[in-house]
Amino acid sequence: MYIKPEVLERVNSWLTPTFDKDTQDQIKHMIASDPKGLEESFYKDLEFGTGGMRGVMGLGTNRINKYTLGKNTQGLSNYLNASFPGENVKVAIAYDCRHNSKTFGKVVADVFSANGIQVFLFADLRPTPELSFALKHLGCHCGIVLTASHNPPEYNGYKVYWQDGGQLVPPQDGEIITEINQLEYSEIKFEANSRLIEYIGKAVDDVFIDDSIKNGSFDTSKEARENLNVVFTSLHGTSIMSIPETLKRAGYTNVNIVEEQADPNGDFPTVVSPNPEEPEALRMAMALAEKVDGDIVIGTDPDCDRLGVVTRNLENELVILNGNQTMLLMTDFLLEQWKNSGKINGNQFIASTIVSTPMMSVLADAYDVEYKIGLTGFKWIAKMIKDFPELDFIGGGEESFGFMVGDFVRDKDAVTSTLLACEIAAQAKAEGKSLYEKLIDLYVKHGFYKERLISLTKKGIEGAQEIKQMMIDARENPLKEVNGSKVVRIEDYQLSVAKDLINNSESTINIPKSNVLIYYTEDGSKIALRPSGTEPKIKFYISVNTKLDNMSAFKETEQLLENRIDTILKDMNL
């Protein structure tokens, strides 16, 4: 097979003594046996996306391995040492349950220490939100989690947190990437200075769990907590280290854990994908809920930042809430708490992202708080907290699963959010309601917004090219009409331009550029499309709405909205 010269050049550079013998031997073997795989592994450098750097583990510049992670860490070390001259620079490191995560955690710790940086390394796997917490708790300048979140077993990754506890955002992200790109692999210092590596664990856990409880509990009675029947699954991930203990200390005595999925395991053997957004991932937990008559089911992803919430619908059947629905319930509950304690005075905000339900802005108006909207990813919500210190952050989320409760952990946090979900469900149950009925109440009050996400997986070099082309085609032939309703506004976040097709005018979008297109139609529908920044996928986000007169009209209205989404998808050939 023909291998492009620029790829071959990279391959050859990995056959030099900078790389260990084992690496060189494996590459030689690939040259002979798997030239296509070789090209996939070397044709580019892995990039930073929505949630840090993520990729398939293996050899090469486009893979997660000790060299690509080492180079990141060397670049980051140089940047930290230059940014905080004369300071005792400190970093905290955590890792998840994946294959190699622990080993990679140690490699990263070694490189930081070799650069004179003090390292606090968790002695065992921990949730991502605990890392964000720990770095602030220990006064660190930066934090790393070795995880690929909910991606399949062959993936791993590198999430980077800055001193405020949020993931890297501009300007640091670009500056660090520039620093990394300037480096040669031969410049990585792998020789640890073990005096600078301190192992951490239980002491941090205790404060984290206690503070999570303070942040996520809201005057629910002891009886209501004891009366809620909870089913929980950690999907073989890190949440097992914190969530059962948090619920226990908070007073939830009726928690059923899916034992078959409790052991951390990087193969995620009982699921196709450890992503609570995939209904299949929650199947075992839902079966247990049927058996024990559970009121609520919660499942978290391997690094414990996203959570799936299952409740009972009007027919008492278990149904999985989507990210928008969970966000609405949680945000409304928090707003109600803030309002009741007289804390809303015009200096508060809630937040979400451009591909999430527009119903969040309706909630904000109803409670008289500000609504801020950013690009996909919680790092943008964390940035808002940093950018608006004069405002209190109440809570926020996005279409994707996960929620952030106030300014505690500056990323989505399934520990506090699980407790919050239980608090809402326990209080609702005490009123004789399910979360589902609470949600319908919101639709009656504020309008019925229905969303659906379609993701198309397209892997490898060709897949990436196909996704690129789909975005180009969408720009060249913009949607004009869907479901018989005219497109009235198009937002192109790559060009930072919003086109109003009614007045034929253009305006500038004032958030960072990103490859996202959003269409709005005359009947209030919204269609967004973008390539995923964490997986080889293109995502289409559809949102429609209408009013809902009362709970008894729910089913019929829901069907109407589902049909509208079906037609939109058909019109878009999806």
Ligand SMILES: O=P([O-])(O)O[C@H]1O[C@H](COP(=O)(O)O)[C@@H](O)[C@H](O)[C@H]1O
């Ligand atoms: O994967 P996680 O749990 O770290 O989550 C990360 O990726 C999700 C999916 O992003 P994308 O649509 O670009 O794939 C984002 O919604 C989320 O905010 C981000 O923290």
Ligand SMILES: [Mg+2]
């Ligand atoms: Mg995650």
